[in-house]
Amino acid sequence: MHLYDGRIIDHKRLNADCYRLTVAAPPIAQAARPGQFLHVRCGATYDPLLRRPISINTVNRKNGSVTMLYRVIGRGTALLAQKKVGEQVNVLGPLGQPFTFDPSYRKVALVAGGLGLAPLYFLLQELNIDDLVFFQGARSASEILLTHNIKQLAKELYLATDDGSAGFKGTVVELFVNQLAFQNFDIVYAAGPQPMLRALCLELKRNHIKGQVSLEERMGCGVGACLCCNVKIGRGNSWVYKRVCADGPVFDAEEVYWDDSANNG
Numbered sequence: 001m002h003l004y005d006g007r008i009i010d011h012k013r014l015n016a017d018c019y020r021l022t023v024a025a026p027p028i029a030q031a032a033r034p035g036q037f038l039h040v041r042c043g044a045t046y047d048p049l050l051r052r053p054i055s056i057n058t059v060n061r062k063n064g065s066v067t068m069l070y071r072v073i074g075r076g077t078a079l080l081a082q083k084k085v086g087e088q089v090n091v092l093g094p095l096g097q098p099f100t101f102d103p104s105y106r107k108v109a110l111v112a113g114g115l116g117l118a119p120l121y122f123l124l125q126e127l128n129i130d131d132l133v134f135f136q137g138a139r140s141a142s143e144i145l146l147t148h149n150i151k152q153l154a155k156e157l158y159l160a161t162d163d164g165s166a167g168f169k170g171t172v173v174e175l176f177v178n179q180l181a182f183q184n185f186d187i188v189y190a191a192g193p194q195p196m197l198r199a200l201c202l203e204l205k206r207n208h209i210k211g212q213v214s215l216e217e218r219m220g221c222g223v224g225a226c227l228c229c230n231v232k233i234g235r236g237n238s239w240v241y242k243r244v245c246a247d248g249p250v251f252d253a254e255e256v257y258w259d260d261s262a263n264n265g
């Protein structure tokens with residue numbers, strides 16, 4: 001883990017509220033693995049006090065840069081969006097446990113909801129596998145990002161939008177489930193909003209498919225000390241609290257305990 005003042009080398013607005021930010025941070029670029037995140041000081045001062053967790057979207061190990069893809073949600077990300085090329089941003093990372101891959105996997109699905117795209121794009125780049133199907137879901141066509149880059153690396157790309165303005169009209173989980181009639185996946189990697197991941201975990205369980213999901217929780221320290229990012233992880237009705245920042249953010253799909261559901265058993 002490194003605490004680093006990285007110079008911003010690129011910062012682009014991609015749509016109404018999403019940005020792609022690249023900072024020079026060679027030690028982080030070398031160490032980073034897909035699924036890990038950075039804890040970012042968004043302002044120039046200690047206000048806001050807490051850093052904001054943002055996934056690593058890609059790294060360039062040759063020039064030592066790290067890229068993040070983020071949406072402006074509140075004060076922290078709004079401050080980040082104001083930063084200019086040439087300025088510095090303080091980042092702590094890489095943090096958390098990455099996605100894991102078994103060389104016996106032959107056919108893999110990546111299922112991204114919204115900016116769950118960020119860590120899955122990094123995974124797509126690092127997985128050396130021919131038979132990889134990418135499912136991307138968003139609210140509307142303007143929020144579908146990086147399709148050109150994904151098409152260069154994935155065997156197939158399927159799109160879903162809530163309003164039907166691009167690809168399948170419906171959720172990315174519905175789209176994924178439709179494909180299960182035609183494709184057998186050895187493993188499914190997913191990231192996105194909690195309701196999407198909950199629905200996906202249920203489908204993976206029903207269909208006896210292995211999965212890994214990247215969870216998001218509000219964070220304080222980001223390094224496992226404050227326990228404010230706890231989630232329930234276990235099997236059946238037996239669970240323990242685990243920290244998303246240090247034990248995750250990536251967890252086995254079958255081990256995530258969804259409080260409101262009857263599907264844990």
Ligand SMILES: Cc1cc2nc3c(=O)[nH]c(=O)nc-3n(C[C@H](O)[C@H](O)[C@H](O)COP(=O)(O)OP(=O)(O)OC[C@H]3O[C@@H](n4cnc5c(N)ncnc54)[C@H](O)[C@@H]3O)c2cc1C
Nearest residue numbers: 052053054055069070071073074075076077118216217218
């Ligand atoms: C492991 C991880 C990876 C993430 N990766 C990305 C990414 O790649 N791109 C991206 O746009 N967003 C990502 N997020 C969500 C991002 O951290 C929040 O959108 C951001 O913290 C909002 O901060 P804010 O000050 O703009 O919003 P505010 O709502 O003002 O934030 C107030 C507080 O809530 C916390 N918070 C708000 N929303 C979230 C959330 N969804 N998850 C965790 N904490 C939250 C903030 O950290 C802050 O402490 C990730 C979250 C986690 C936990």
Ligand code: FES
Nearest residue numbers: 220222226227245
């Ligand atoms: S944010 Fe402090 S323990 Fe996870």
